[in-house]
Amino acid sequence: MFARNAAKAVAPNASRLFSSSSARHTKVTVLGAGGGIGQPLSLLLKLDPLVTNLSLYDIRGAPGVAADVSHVDTASEVNGYPGEKLDEALDGSKVIVIPAGVPRKPGMTRDDLFNTNASIVRDLAAAIARVAPEAHILVISNPVNSTVPIVAETLNKAGVFNPARVFGVTTLDVVRASRFLASVSGTSPSECNVPVVGGHSGPTIVPLLSQVSHGKSLAGESYDKLVYRIQFGGDEVVKAKDGAGSATLSMAYAGAKFANSLLRGLAGEKGVVTPTFVYSPLFADKGIDFFSSPVELGVNGVEKIHPLGKLSASEEKLLEACLPELKKNIEKGKAFVA
Numbered sequence: 001m002f003a004r005n006a007a008k009a010v011a012p013n014a015s016r017l018f019s020s021s022s023a024r025h026t027k028v029t030v031l032g033a034g035g036g037i038g039q040p041l042s043l044l045l046k047l048d049p050l051v052t053n054l055s056l057y058d059i060r061g062a063p064g065v066a067a068d069v070s071h072v073d074t075a076s077e078v079n080g081y082p083g084e085k086l087d088e089a090l091d092g093s094k095v096i097v098i099p100a101g102v103p104r105k106p107g108m109t110r111d112d113l114f115n116t117n118a119s120i121v122r123d124l125a126a127a128i129a130r131v132a133p134e135a136h137i138l139v140i141s142n143p144v145n146s147t148v149p150i151v152a153e154t155l156n157k158a159g160v161f162n163p164a165r166v167f168g169v170t171t172l173d174v175v176r177a178s179r180f181l182a183s184v185s186g187t188s189p190s191e192c193n194v195p196v197v198g199g200h201s202g203p204t205i206v207p208l209l210s211q212v213s214h215g216k217s218l219a220g221e222s223y224d225k226l227v228y229r230i231q232f233g234g235d236e237v238v239k240a241k242d243g244a245g246s247a248t249l250s251m252a253y254a255g256a257k258f259a260n261s262l263l264r265g266l267a268g269e270k271g272v273v274t275p276t277f278v279y280s281p282l283f284a285d286k287g288i289d290f291f292s293s294p295v296e297l298g299v300n301g302v303e304k305i306h307p308l309g310k311l312s313a314s315e316e317k318l319l320e321a322c323l324p325e326l327k328k329n330i331e332k333g334k335a336f337v338a
């Protein structure tokens with residue numbers, strides 16, 4: 001299933017948030033729809049023509065968000081479900097997006113969220129395994145490096161894990177890399193589609209700037225500063241929000257963008273390629289089962305996992321720093337379920 005392929009990484013088309021190719025019954029469910037990410041994400045999914053039914057669930061506030069979003073004049077039907085109606089919310093879902101859980105406060109790492117979010121994600125995954133085992137699952141809840149293995153292990157325990165259908169959403173790292181590189185190079189973000197690989201926290205985030213024309217020539221301090229900003233861009237938002245949470249609006253945008261890429265792939269569009277954190281063979285020989293690299297999305301979800309391509313000497317070093325940390329995070333997630 002995970003054929004190694006020598007094709008070069010192709011960055012996603014960033015020119016529009018949404019594009020559509022066909023309309024059919026596609027129920028998309030948001031778990032955590034009442035939250036800082038969940039609300040704007042629900043609105044953006046309401047605008048996506050590939051979503052025909054939008055199901056909004058939260059232990060707090062989902063019916064209100066659903067009533068509000070349902071007045072937007074696009075074709076999809078919207079339903080909101082309170083805490084006790086999880087099974088109804090999940091039933092018949094094609095795609096399930098999970099931004100449920102607590103966000104960071106200043107001074108916290110994503111790993112500090114593990115104790116709270118691990119059990120939330122595990123319990124939601126167990127319900128998905130029971131009610132909607134065929135759904136594609138997009139994990140936003142942090143720490144993604146651990147919550148994705150938690151979802152996979154939980155599905156695996158229930159005998160329904162399909163590696164082509166579980167995704168860690170790392171799109172915000174790609175969005176930030178593109179925006180920040182455009183700023184330093186004086187170009188448009190649409191010309192700066194940086195493949196970001198590895199995982200989704202600090203040193204596990206590895207931007208491959210050498211693979212984009214505007215990033216190739218960066219060196220020395222300007223290169224180091226840009227890499228740091230991509231790896232720790234989330235901290236800028238956490239600090240500016242001063243205790244009120246982490247990125248929500250840019251994350252909702254990134255989540256909707258990734259969901260649209262997947263929906264286009266599922267609808268049969270060819271050549272949809274974007275980085276995402278999936279069960280991957282790329283570093284399996286080092287005991288690392290999950291890794292983000294450009295992935296081709298198709299009718300089955302993951303169609304093809306692209307290799308990293310040629311790395312510069314600096315990127316080799318970044319990768320060296322990423323791997324042990326990522327391995328630790330993945331093992332922590334797996335151990336939690338075991």
Ligand code: NAI
Binds near residue numbers: 038103117142173
């Ligand atoms: P928030 O606290 O504003 O919202 C979380 C929502 O989850 C709340 O409405 C809460 O009621 C709900 N919730 C809690 N337990 C639940 C359960 N068992 N079932 C359903 N809903 C439940 O937090 P925010 O800012 O929306 O962040 C959510 C998560 O997304 C955090 O873990 C955060 O770290 C993560 N995040 C991920 C990013 C990424 O790039 N993947 C970027 C930014 C945040």
